[in-house]
Amino acid sequence: MKRDWLPLLLIPALMIGALPLIGSPASWVTLTVAGLAMGLMIFIMASGLTLTFGLMDVLNFGHGAFIAVGAFVAASVMLALAPWMTADSIWLNLAAIGPAVLAAMVVSGVLGLGFERIIVRPVYGQHLKQILVTTGGLIVAEQLLKVIWGPDQITLSRPTALRGAFLFGDVAIEKYRVLAVVVGLVVFAALALTLNRTRLGLLIRAGVENGEMVEALGYRIRRLFVGVFVVGSALAGLGGAMWGLYQETVTAAIGAQVAVLVFIVIIIGGLGSVGGCFVGALLVGLTANYIGFLAPKVALGSNILLMALVLLWRPQGLYPVAKR
């Protein structure tokens, strides 16, 4: 197949285009790594959402709840293991982060299972009701987080091994951002391998395109959807945990705040497309960091502008999924 490289080329084009505007190569490298890290964290949170929309046309505005729960659960575990977080041993740091991330994914995944059963399932095929009821779910979840963890923000410190930056001459690259890039790429590779090299992935790709026909071939698409929903929620939990450490604070509104970026990313990428979500996330991350540096006053609207430009060029997103 003739691959559509054009959207992918936007990433290096954006990077190269930003270099003369930023001027200093050292600042450019720092901003680029920061943009990639931010983009990949958003990708982790958004990948499940785009697949659930593609599979069952479900508009889940409550996705931010899984992000927030992941952030809070991870924060609680890390605070409980604070001595390990502040230890000078990287192994002790990992021994604290590992269970925190795992707990965040498990709790968000289980929450996703319940959310699908109780909130999403009764409104299959009814977009307006989906928007209303999942937004309501997000509001309830936010209030419950305040009840459980209190209304104040939680301050998180990164583990000792992830504090500071790698220095290469004038260039400083935060260690945590490098980790975020590595984790994001691992998640992307795992998703790409699953989708392109396994029968399960084949089913998901076919289901995103035409779920009714997949059912006519004898496969139960709803079970598949529930599985994808749970995995997507767990990934949102992972992303929430990483985002909490990135911001070093966790509030009940963290999910709703990031969800805006998540929705921009899946719309830019093309609803249902994991590859598009990946490219869209990197574009959003890079744009936010470059514009934040060059013109801080317009930084807030930069991603909306990016989305508008992409949709003017490709109204179905960068990689539209062929729907029935």
Added chain:
Amino acid sequence: MAEPLLSLRGVQTNIGRYHILHGVEFDVAEGGLTMLLGRNGAGKTTTLRTIMGMWRAAAGEIRFDGRDITHMATPDIARLGIAYVPESMAIFADLTVQENLVLAARSGPPDQKRLDWIFARFEALKRFWTLPAGLLSGGQKQMLAVARAIIEPRRLLLIDEPTKGLAPAIIANMIDAFRELKDGESTLLVVEQNFVFARQLGDAVAVMDDGRVAHQGSMAAFAADSALQQHLLGLGMDTHQ
């Protein structure tokens, strides 16, 4: 008399507020090919989709191999050995030809002998094996849609307008394939507008009109009765080309 493989009794289907099927009744005998004919909008596609459970029957009963499948879910109906080729073909455009067929073969990797048999009839599928199905021509997509239904032996094939838009050479191959299938392992229920094709292949015929089956009988008798064709299909024989 042997029990029919598929039997519909008083089947009614609504799509939204529209009442499409008004009590469809017909039988499909095992081992043959039954043609489902009728004017546009008579309810043929709705009948196939209702059998597959894609649209729910509001009333009536659908039995397959003696079993009531009226309220079964689509995947469970498919797992009984019923394959469906929709009029839209519904191939997975982003998947390769190979992936489309691998997905349709539920019990494991496609059998090579079976694949060779399909390739002998639909050679283009072999040629474009690794190409995304969305890049195939209309005729090739139709071949793939049919191949997907027959990649494994199925007891009943529901095929909606298989010759629509196809070149004569491909139609001839399709006739060969359907003939071998009905003489061998499968029973076919085919919706068709091309009466020449229908007459060549059909053993039995059911003609629908306004959401009901207005006539059921042998194809030979129907093909010989121009007046009945004129009455039920509204067109003379010479226009059914």
